[in-house]
Amino acid sequence: SSVEKGRQIRCNSYECRNDPTIREWRQRVSELHKPPMHQKDVLVLLPCSEKKPYKLSQSHARFRRSISNSGVHEVMVTSPLGLVPRELEDLWPAAHYDIPVSGEWDEDELRVIRGMLDRLVDRVGYSAIVNHSGIPLSFSESTVIDTRLGDSAGSPESLERLKQAIDSTIGNTENSGPKINSRLEILKSISRFLFGSDKWLEGCQVKGRPPILTITKQDIQMAKWNPFGGRFSFSKYSLPILNELGVLKKVELKNSVNWTGDIFQGYLEGHDPLIKSGDELLVLQDGALVGSARAVAPGWEWPHGPGKLAKSRHRI
DSSP states (O other), X not given: OOOOTTOOEEOOSGGGGGOHHHHHHHHHHHHTOOOOGGGSSEEEEEEOOSSSSGGGSHHHHHHHHHHOOTTSEEEEXXXXXXXXXXXXXXXXXXXXXXXXXXXXXOHXXXXXXXXXXXXXXXXXXXXXXXXOSSSOOOOSSSEXXXXXXXXXXXXXXXHXXXXXXXXXXXXXXGGSSSOOOHHHHHHHHHHHHHHSOOGGGTTOEEESOTTSEEEEETTEEEEEEETTTTEEEEOGGGHHHHHHHTOSEEEEEOXXXXXXXXXXXXXXXXXXXXXXXXXXXXXXETTEEEEEEEESSOGGGTTTOSSOOEEEEEEO
């Protein structure tokens, strides 16, 4: 679910498109992912970049100057992942894949991208789609504005069309209705993608200067968002809340174990079989919450892994 900075997934062959990590990403983005609340009206499709995450590239710096509006949902079109929403670009594997670029889309890539877009657009219900990807698209229920018209994505002409399209579709709607905490809504969207829930963020405030953000509730730190690792780092205070809401996966230790170090197979009474390496885990003993750990081995290695299964984080 998360990896150390510098690790890459190399997509150098056709077969990489069937990698379980790639297939799961496609399924979750197209079938499950919900964009931030304030970005559900206008979809902006952009090309990817060689540099990951994309926001660090010069091309995306130009795109974002032309867009200059936080009320649109930016989604990158790429292979083999298909689609990468802007709010998820720091996550594994979106920030870590490497693929040779030919400059041409093959039929399989186009089929995947269009299929994912069909499902995403149908679920979210965007009223307008600004297409700066260069791929011809059409949707029966949404207006599509092509801002490339055969030009390169970074040409002055296409960037000006991109700016005009954003201005014409958004208008003054961003300032209408109740005020929305955009940073919190983006973190909620990330949480839904990672954990399937954003309930733990209700009533929270977001503080600090990007890239690392601090999440607090009633002036007590709940977590930090660390884009470099693509993960939330939870505080000890947050663990009972996460446990009550069922946000994180859990492991159960044997009653006879005096838990003093990391977690090994001999300590286990039970575990969630869907654990992924990198997952934040709640640790229970005799049904009571005793702390948290971070998985270093996937669930299929539990409980018979020969070494450390999870690194301890907090103890209650």
